[in-house]
Amino acid sequence: MTTPQLVEQIKKKKSFLCIGLDVDLDKIPKYLLEFDDPIFEFNKQIIDATHHLVVAYKPNIAFYEAYGIRGWQSLHKTIDYLNQTHPEIFTIADAKRGDIGNTSTQYAKAFFEDLNFNAITVAPYMGRDSVEPFLAFKGKFAIMLALTSNIGGLDFQTLEFNNEQLYETVLKKSLTWKNSQNLMFVVGATRPEFFETIRKIVPNHFLLVPGIGAQGGNLQEVCKYGLNKNIGLLINSSRGIIYASNGKDFAQKANQKAFELQQEMQEIIEN
Amino acid sequence: MTTPQLVEQIKKKKSFLCIGLDVDLDKIPKYLLEFDDPIFEFNKQIIDATHHLVVAYKPNIAFYEAYGIRGWQSLHKTIDYLNQTHPEIFTIADAKRGDIGNTSTQYAKAFFEDLNFNAITVAPYMGRDSVEPFLAFKGKFAIMLALTSNIGGLDFQTLEFNNEQLYETVLKKSLTWKNSQNLMFVVGATRPEFFETIRKIVPNHFLLVPGIGAQGGNLQEVCKYGLNKNIGLLINSSRGIIYASNGKDFAQKANQKAFELQQEMQEIIEN
Numbered sequence: 246m247t248t249p250q251l252v253e254q255i256k257k258k259k260s261f262l263c264i265g266l267d268v269d270l271d272k273i274p275k276y277l278l279e280f281d282d283p284i285f286e287f288n289k290q291i292i293d294a295t296h297h298l299v300v301a302y303k304p305n306i307a308f309y310e311a312y313g314i315r316g317w318q319s320l321h322k323t324i325d326y327l328n329q330t331h332p333e334i335f336t337i338a339d340a341k342r343g344d345i346g347n348t349s350t351q352y353a354k355a356f357f358e359d360l361n362f363n364a365i366t367v368a369p370y371m372g373r374d375s376v377e378p379f380l381a382f383k384g385k386f387a388i389m390l391a392l393t394s395n396i397g398g399l400d401f402q403t404l405e406f407n408n409e410q411l412y413e414t415v416l417k418k419s420l421t422w423k424n425s426q427n428l429m430f431v432v433g434a435t436r437p438e439f440f441e442t443i444r445k446i447v448p449n450h451f452l453l454v455p456g457i458g459a460q461g462g463n464l465q466e467v468c469k470y471g472l473n474k475n476i477g478l479l480i481n482s483s484r485g486i487i488y489a490s491n492g493k494d495f496a497q498k499a500n501q502k503a504f505e506l507q508q509e510m511q512e513i514i515e516n
Numbered sequence: 517m518t519t520p521q522l523v524e525q526i527k528k529k530k531s532f533l534c535i536g537l538d539v540d541l542d543k544i545p546k547y548l549l550e551f552d553d554p555i556f557e558f559n560k561q562i563i564d565a566t567h568h569l570v571v572a573y574k575p576n577i578a579f580y581e582a583y584g585i586r587g588w589q590s591l592h593k594t595i596d597y598l599n600q601t602h603p604e605i606f607t608i609a610d611a612k613r614g615d616i617g618n619t620s621t622q623y624a625k626a627f628f629e630d631l632n633f634n635a636i637t638v639a640p641y642m643g644r645d646s647v648e649p650f651l652a653f654k655g656k657f658a659i660m661l662a663l664t665s666n667i668g669g670l671d672f673q674t675l676e677f678n679n680e681q682l683y684e685t686v687l688k689k690s691l692t693w694k695n696s697q698n699l700m701f702v703v704g705a706t707r708p709e710f711f712e713t714i715r716k717i718v719p720n721h722f723l724l725v726p727g728i729g730a731q732g733g734n735l736q737e738v739c740k741y742g743l744n745k746n747i748g749l750l751i752n753s754s755r756g757i758i759y760a761s762n763g764k765d766f767a768q769k770a771n772q773k774a775f776e777l778q779q780e781m782q783e784i785i786e787n
Contacts, residue, residue, distance in 0.1 A: 305615070307615055307620070308619070310622065310623060310626040311622040311626045311630070312626075314589060314592065317585050318585060341613070341614060344610075348538070349578070352582070355578070359582070359584045368639045369641060370639050370664075370672060370673065371666060372667070372669055372671030373667070373671050374666050374667050374668040375666065390641055390642065395617065396643070396644070396645050397642050397647075398642060399643065400644050401641060401643055401685065401689075402641065405677055406675055406678075411672065411682070414675065
């Protein structure tokens with residue numbers, strides 16, 4: 246998928262919502278456990294109920310890995326279902342991968358070719374040659390951690406040297422890497438005060454913003470400085486939507502929660 | 517496994533060698549491709565030929581993920597084979613994982629429980645709450661990236677602020693985390709000049725040292741400052757051993773290469 250195609254979808258749906266498909270068998274409705282593949286069944290119902298309200302889905306790979314080979318099978322079925330039924334939707338493997346060059350290429354093949362995701366999240370600590378292999382795939386994106394929403398995000402990311410913080414250096418350096426137009430960046434919604442600085446460094450790139458909802462981030466505050474001329478934001482909500490109910494009405498309740506967020510986004514886009 | 521058990525094994529085998537099981541179907545002997553599971557067959561033969569010379573094996577998970585569900589099956593078979601035939605050997609999932617707390621717990625379950633590895637490599641960028649979940653498992657270790665062997669390792673890890681470099685701050689902070697005795701650290705063999713500083717910060721922890729061989733690191737130089745009273749080093753070699761030959765004698769040649777390194781280590785241990 247190209248950036249213009251993503252922007253077109255945002256404008257058409259009046260939404261820049263991403264739903265995190267972080268499926269935990271302890272949290273899904275009990276009746277689903279009787280299905281052959283409860284994780285896929287859960288995802289399918291969430292997708293069927295919300296696809297018109299969102300522009301992206303983001304399974305966090307940890308939740309699938311935790312179930313071993315069965316989990317990988319569920320992930321495969323989920324991404325195949327998405328690609329078949331809604332090929333216009335942007336798909337993000339939230340995997341936070343990164344390794345030395347030849348190894349990162351293996352990860353890129355796994356997620357871009359075998360699983361056919363549009364994007365993967367990557368970690369910056371190992372530097373240029375750990376990220377560039379992901380940027381070499383046409384029509385695919387590497388979404389690099391910049392400033393994360395968790396408490397530990399402040400342990401190292403905001404350390405200051407030469408009058409700038411680590412996450413700023415990470416952003417700036419990454420713009421010099423080959424195919425940097427295929428980068429997006431993770432910036433937590435719990436850090437709205439940083440968006441102004443971030444937009445000065447990366448005015449044009451998309452930002453993937455987790456932390457709305459369960460983690461306490463506020464959509465209006467994020468949008469105040471985060472929006473750009475192409476919208477430029479993908480706002481992720483996981484638990485707040487997919488676990489809005491743990492009864493048989495879970496998909497309907499997920500639809501309601503997604504609709505509320507989409508409405509809020511529509512108002513922001515139109516004003 | 518406990519640290520004393522690992523140290524005992526090192527002293528018994530007079531080796532602190534770790535072999536990286538980074539299996540690439542394009543590089544293994546062609547005749548193996550006719551087996552049901554070429555990756556497992558390759559690993560099995562490498563293990564059978566080298567287990568008495570090494571104290572650890574380290575599959576890099578990227579190489580298995582790249583083959584999808586079949587790759588995960590090969591990984592399962594490999595770790596099961598290791599745990600059944602050589603339970604005294606330390607097993608490291610080189611996965612470089614790290615995510616917000618509840619998600620890191622999912623990764624820890626996947627690698628410590630489902631796959632039953634002794635250790636996993638983790639990335640530090642997301643800070644304390646992304647690593648502590650891995651440290652909560654008794655008898656298991658999180659091996660955190662400190663100073664990596666690749667070129668990009670110098671992009672951020674050696675940035676200096678308050679008179680110390682990022683990797684030093686990462687090391688120091690991590691010692692304040694809960695169950696920090698369950699930490700080990702990745703330090704590349706290509707950076708021998710840093711080992712003196714690192715040993716001042718973490719005198720007692722084990723260091724996992726990749727980069728010997730194909731990447732150009734030198735064993736003697738690493739040992740000069742890296743050794744501690746418990747040896748405290750796991751020296752990894754991957755390509756230099758497992759791809760020493762791509763003919764039918766690959767396991768025998770791997771044995772030779774591992775034996776050469778073990779002999780060098782024995783001399784270091786005994787002097």
